[in-house]
Amino acid sequence: MILEKINKPGDVKKLSPIEYNQLAEEIRDFLINHISKTGGHLASNLGVVELTIALHLAFDLPKDKIIWDVGHQSYTHKILTGRKDQFDGLRKFGGMSGFPKRNESNYDAFDTGHSSTSISAGLGYVCSRDCQGQNYSVVSVIGDGALTGGMAYEALNNASSLKTNFIIVLNDNAMSISKNIGGVSYMLSDIRSSDSYIDFKENLANSLYKIPGGSRMVSALKKTKNNLKQIILPNQLFESMGIAYLGPVNGHDTEKLIKTLKVAKRINGAVIVHVVTQKGRGYKQAERNPSKFHGIAPFDVKTGNVLNKPKNPTYSSVFSDAICRLAKKDKKICAITAAMPDGTGLTKFSKWFPDRFFDVGIAEEHATTFAAGMAAGGMKPVFAVYSSFLQRAYDQILHDVCIQQLHVVFAIDRAGLVGADGETHQGIFDLSFLSSIPNMTIFAPKNDWELKEGLKFALEEHNGPIALRYPRGEACTDFHEFKEEIVLAKSEILYKEKDIAILAVGSMVKLGDEVRKRLKARGLNVSLVNARFVKPIDEKLILELSMNHSLIVTLEENVASGGYGRAVCQMINDTKLKPRCLEISLPDDYIEHGSVDILMKEAGIDVDSIEERILSVHKEI
Numbered sequence: 133m134i135l136e137k138i139n140k141p142g143d144v145k146k147l148s149p150i151e152y153n154q155l156a157e158e159i160r161d162f163l164i165n166h167i168s169k170t171g172g173h174l175a176s177n178l179g180v181v182e183l184t185i186a187l188h189l190a191f192d193l194p195k196d197k198i199i200w201d202v203g204h205q206s207y208t209h210k211i212l213t214g215r216k217d218q219f220d221g222l223r224k225f226g227g228m229s230g231f232p233k234r235n236e237s238n239y240d241a242f243d244t245g246h247s248s249t250s251i252s253a254g255l256g257y258v259c260s261r262d263c264q265g266q267n268y269s270v271v272s273v274i275g276d277g278a279l280t281g282g283m284a285y286e287a288l289n290n291a292s293s294l295k296t297n298f299i300i301v302l303n304d305n306a307m308s309i310s311k312n313i314g315g316v317s318y319m320l321s322d323i324r325s326s327d328s329y330i331d332f333k334e335n336l337a338n339s340l341y342k343i344p345g346g347s348r349m350v351s352a353l354k355k356t357k358n359n360l361k362q363i364i365l366p367n368q369l370f371e372s373m374g375i376a377y378l379g380p381v382n383g384h385d386t387e388k389l390i391k392t393l394k395v396a397k398r399i400n401g402a403v404i405v406h407v408v409t410q411k412g413r414g415y416k417q418a419e420r421n422p423s424k425f426h427g428i429a430p431f432d433v434k435t436g437n438v439l440n441k442p443k444n445p446t447y448s449s450v451f452s453d454a455i456c457r458l459a460k461k462d463k464k465i466c467a468i469t470a471a472m473p474d475g476t477g478l479t480k481f482s483k484w485f486p487d488r489f490f491d492v493g494i495a496e497e498h499a500t501t502f503a504a505g506m507a508a509g510g511m512k513p514v515f516a517v518y519s520s521f522l523q524r525a526y527d528q529i530l531h532d533v534c535i536q537q538l539h540v541v542f543a544i545d546r547a548g549l550v551g552a553d554g555e556t557h558q559g560i561f562d563l564s565f566l567s568s569i570p571n572m573t574i575f576a577p578k579n580d581w582e583l584k585e586g587l588k589f590a591l592e593e594h595n596g597p598i599a600l601r602y603p604r605g606e607a608c609t610d611f612h613e614f615k616e617e618i619v620l621a622k623s624e625i626l627y628k629e630k631d632i633a634i635l636a637v638g639s640m641v642k643l644g645d646e647v648r649k650r651l652k653a654r655g656l657n658v659s660l661v662n663a664r665f666v667k668p669i670d671e672k673l674i675l676e677l678s679m680n681h682s683l684i685v686t687l688e689e690n691v692a693s694g695g696y697g698r699a700v701c702q703m704i705n706d707t708k709l710k711p712r713c714l715e716i717s718l719p720d721d722y723i724e725h726g727s728v729d730i731l732m733k734e735a736g737i738d739v740d741s742i743e744e745r746i747l748s749v750h751k752e753i
């Protein structure tokens with residue numbers, strides 16, 4: 133086994149070239165076996181095994197810097213930098229992250245998780261290096277999907293004037309999570325499918341490799357390409373910006389990759405190395421269905437079937453059915469995704485209503501202003517987006533949607549703790565950042581029924597910006613006996629007693645009810661309220677509750693600052709009535725990876741901790 137020889141950083145450099153292919157195969161087996169047990173981003177990682185080996189051989193880490201865009205494809209890099217033994221704990225609480233983390237290894241040059249940041253960060257490193265007169269290489273590795281994100285172009289625009297070396301490896305597998313879309317993806321596909329161009333490239337690395345470096349390298353590159361203008365037209369996008377272009381290179385040929393990277397290293401300026409890879413390579417199931425294996429829960433290696441499928445439908449699938457049902461009746465309803473049709477549940481909509489479905493690429497900012505434009509034009513856009521990715525579009529929500537009070541519906545999935553993806557993906561800030569924007573309405577359903585009704589309310593009753601936020605995973609199917617009509621700014625009372633009132637937001641209603649039962653068993657009187665609207669809050673009800681309860685408890689899966697509890701307690705403090713207020717929320721902090729149950733416990737928002745905290749405050753009253 134060659135992988136047995138890879139235990140610490142640099143071990144890969146001790147191998148002989150005839151061992152590279154076998155190492156790649158062994159790494160693939162290792163990844164398939166481990167990820168089948170832990171879950172993780174399998175398909176993207178299987179695609180970059182040779183590319184990662186080549187990068188580690190062509191560069192001198194950690195002096196040289198590799199920045200992985202999104203970072204979901206960094207598993208081979210982790211194996212080659214002494215973290216092979218940590219894969220049993222991948223994405224588990226206290227275990228190794230699924231993304232690059234500077235605090236995990238000094239071989240991880242930059243933390244990532246959200247898309248399209250690597251060129252900006254890489255260029256930052258380059259300019260920092262040059263300002264300080266240092267000498268090292270910087271390589272940003274960006275996927276073709278991530279290249280649909282606006283930040284990448286802002287960075288390329290900036291990098292075009294660079295006079296020193298900066299390598300951008302474009303890992304092109306023609307896939308985002310789903311099939312990649314848009315003009316740039318068509319351009320890349322044109323380059324990939326040009327046979328004569330590929331033949332030419334087979335020899336290019338060899339010939340350029342022999343030319344001395346610096347500006348002579350650039351002019352040799354330009355001269356060769358000028359002679360081939362007709363067949364290399366597609367890459368003019370980069371070259372006319374002043375960014376050199378090498379490729380496409382077969383991303384599964386380690387030695388050719390090394391040669392090309394060494395050529396790239398000698399160019400004065402920014403250079404794109406276009407590498408063609410196959411997502412899911414080496415595992416038939418993932419090659420056939422790379423979207424399914426992009427991020428996968430534990431699965432059976434033989435069949436590829438996911439183990440422990442959820443019993444209830446997920447919130448995403450409830451949303452999926454609900455929007456399709458509403459869009460059947462109302463031709464103005466359209467759906468927008470920023471490259472997440474599967475995750476957000478919009479795939480069915482895309483098939484039923486292809487003319488009203490818009491996958492805009494990994495472009496949350498654009499998606500938001502695009503939705504604003506559609507609403508201004510008279511359509512009813514629903515932008516389905518993960519909570520943490522919507523963070524990108526704060527200004528567009530404020531400037532383009534809310535100032536104009538446009539009727540845009542934000543279907544915010546993965547709101548609350550998401551678990552294994554960790555800090556970068558927890559959806560725990562949306563209540564805070566949306567609450568601060570005037571004209572925004574925020575609704576959080578307690579169960580599947582209420583998500584459907586909430587969407588109906590948002591599209592049929594409401595007129596203005598509105599966000600529905602719901603968590604990752606299985607929908608709550610309890611509380612079907614409570615189906616009070618949805619009215620703007622009205623909460624729903626589930627149990628009305630006195631003494632302690634629990635006001636819970638969305639996913640926390642279920643926990644609130646469990647706590648209520650426990651407190652009742654101790655002989656306490658407890659009201660339970662389903663908040664429904666986080667903005668505007670139900671001031672009338674909160675005043676009423678304040679009159680006959682000595683303790684008001686708020687529960688939410690969001691950070692404390694700017695959240696629901698803060699708004700409720702602030703309101704109560706402004707009145708003459710002074711029940712005690714207890715805000716139970718997540719700490720104002722980033723929350724690492726781990727199972728949601730463990731993270732809830734750690735944060736003190738599980739049933740045991742909530743009961744304990746309520747009892748201890750109640751005792752003081």
Ligand SMILES: Cc1ncc(C[n+]2csc(CCOP(=O)(O)OP(=O)(O)O)c2C)c(N)n1
Binds near residue numbers: 176245309426472
């Ligand atoms: C801002 C943001 N939006 C959405 C995502 C979700 N996401 C993660 S990976 C990915 C696709 C990336 O495609 P590509 O860069 O081509 O990498 P591949 O998986 O194909 O290697 C998407 C949409 C994200 N991480 N960040």
Ligand SMILES: CC(=O)[C@@H](O)[C@H](O)COP(=O)(O)O
Binds near residue numbers: 426427475546
């Ligand atoms: C890397 C990334 O951003 C996505 O692949 C994300 O991990 C998907 O999360 P879900 O598994 O919740 O769809």
Ligand SMILES: [Mg+2]
Binds near residue numbers: 275276278307
């Ligand atoms: Mg891709």
